[in-house]
Amino acid sequence: MPDFAHIRTEIRSYLSNLDEVLNRTRAGKTRYPLAPDLFSSMKARRDWLAIIDSHLPVWENRYEAMTDASRVIFEQIESDLIGGQFESAAELIATVPIRRRLADFGAFSAAAEAISRVRSESRQGLFNGKPRESVVNSIAHWFDQKAVRRTPADVFETCLSDAILPNSWSVHLPAVFYWIAHQAEHNLLDFLPVEPDEELCNTRLISSLADTARARGRELTSLLGYDKTVPVEVGLLETEKQKKTESNTGADFILIVYIMFENGKGCTFAALVQGKMETGEYVTNVFRKKTATFGTNDQIRALTAPNRNGYYCVYPIDSELRPIVVAPANDFLSQVLANNPDTDDVSRLRESQCGVKTDSAGVDLATFLGKVLFQRKHRFATIGKAVGTLGEPIKELGPKAADTASILAKRLVLVEVGGRVPEKHMREIRALGYKRREPPALTPAFGGPTR
Numbered sequence: 001m002p003d004f005a006h007i008r009t010e011i012r013s014y015l016s017n018l019d020e021v022l023n024r025t026r027a028g029k030t031r032y033p034l035a036p037d038l039f040s041s042m043k044a045r046r047d048w049l050a051i052i053d054s055h056l057p058v059w060e061n062r063y064e065a066m067t068d069a070s071r072v073i074f075e076q077i078e079s080d081l082i083g084g085q086f087e088s089a090a091e092l093i094a095t096v097p098i099r100r101r102l103a104d105f106g107a108f109s110a111a112a113e114a115i116s117r118v119r120s121e122s123r124q125g126l127f128n129g130k131p132r133e134s135v136v137n138s139i140a141h142w143f144d145q146k147a148v149r150r151t152p153a154d155v156f157e158t159c160l161s162d163a164i165l166p167n168s169w170s171v172h173l174p175a176v177f178y179w180i181a182h183q184a185e186h187n188l189l190d191f192l193p194v195e196p197d198e199e200l201c202n203t204r205l206i207s208s209l210a211d212t213a214r215a216r217g218r219e220l221t222s223l224l225g226y227d228k229t230v231p232v233e234v235g236l237l238e239t240e241k242q243k244k245t246e247s248n249t250g251a252d253f254i255l256i257v258y259i260m261f262e263n264g265k266g267c268t269f270a271a272l273v274q275g276k277m278e279t280g281e282y283v284t285n286v287f288r289k290k291t292a293t294f295g296t297n298d299q300i301r302a303l304t305a306p307n308r309n310g311y312y313c314v315y316p317i318d319s320e321l322r323p324i325v326v327a328p329a330n331d332f333l334s335q336v337l338a339n340n341p342d343t344d345d346v347s348r349l350r351e352s353q354c355g356v357k358t359d360s361a362g363v364d365l366a367t368f369l370g371k372v373l374f375q376r377k378h379r380f381a382t383i384g385k386a387v388g389t390l391g392e393p394i395k396e397l398g399p400k401a402a403d404t405a406s407i408l409a410k411r412l413v414l415v416e417v418g419g420r421v422p423e424k425h426m427r428e429i430r431a432l433g434y435k436r437r438e439p440p441a442l443t444p445a446f447g448g449p450t451r
Helices: 004-027 036-065 068-082 086-095 106-122 133-142 152-164 173-189 198-222 298-303 329-339 365-370 383-390 423-430
Strands: 232-238 253-260 266-277 283-285 311-315 325-328 355-357 411-417 435-437
Touching (some): 004 036, 036 068, 036 086, 068 086, 106 152, 106 173, 133 152, 133 365, 152 173, 152 365, 173 198, 173 232, 173 253, 173 411, 198 266, 198 311, 198 411, 253 383, 266 383, 325 329, 383 423
Parallel strands (some): 253 411, 266 311
Antiparallel strands (some): 232 435, 253 266, 283 355
């Protein structure tokens, strides 16, 4: 076990010495005042050590119960301190989630099973007893389940049973987001607007995810052994810097998930999402009227451009019978082209030629947020890199079709799981004009009548 008393004594001794030198310089009581750059450097060291000193008691109190991965992180913190790498040590001790060892994950499984039971009792969406076979098969793919000689309801139930067990996940934290998404969809379905309204559905989806993460997120992570201070939050950032952004990217919003693992590695996953209303039973239409700048059907062309890997989030007309379905835009494009073999140019197609089946490759919201989003193709080094790649100009749409100097989408939904986004990454977002906004509350009175 580390000698925490010795570490604390050394840190405070160093802090005391730095404070004395800095205060003398501030008061002009030294014959040899520090040069401005040296003063700034010493003040930064002092601030980093103060951060370490404030967080050290938490790590000391929890050390005996920590997982091996958390102990390895503290070994790195101690090594950085010995080597004078105070900035690195401060970042690790303040941002890496502490995780304690658990004999089993029975409490998490019980909480997840309770969410599943509430959904089953609602008889809505995929929980109506007769889930759509094609959608269930797509979900089963992400859970490595075979659908041979079993009913869709049985297959879906097996997927849920797997999802309840943390050890069935290669990484545990996405399981938290999976169950948050299930609860959020359950909460949302009763608040979908009476009349089809994509913008209102998008707003209510974001609000439901934010409300559910706030209400259940830390509870679920704590049942996996994480400290209750570990954040699980869904935030909304908006910009007024550029008004007409959807045509550039084809998206209503960009979804960014920043996840900090107990080994100290922070990862960013991102995807473009476009809301779309059903036009019938598991069908919608991706037609978009001609615009002066980008022509006809610019939305699907933008969502399927190289490096985009965009998705349509399709809201059901009847939530008693169908779930929210999230489907790859590339699947919808393939359907449109297959239905119109005489052309490979979607900009020439009329509305009557742009109908698609949403269940062809679509999954439910929970599988998208807990499984699909965490593919390697959606992983980026930083949030800025995600924005830059997804917002890269689209050659066929011309030079105005979004770039890193403009805006990716007006709305940015930021999910933080396990840790906060580093400040240097947030600066990249603020530079694009994004500012945090509180998602509207999910209430019947918000935005008109509901179902």
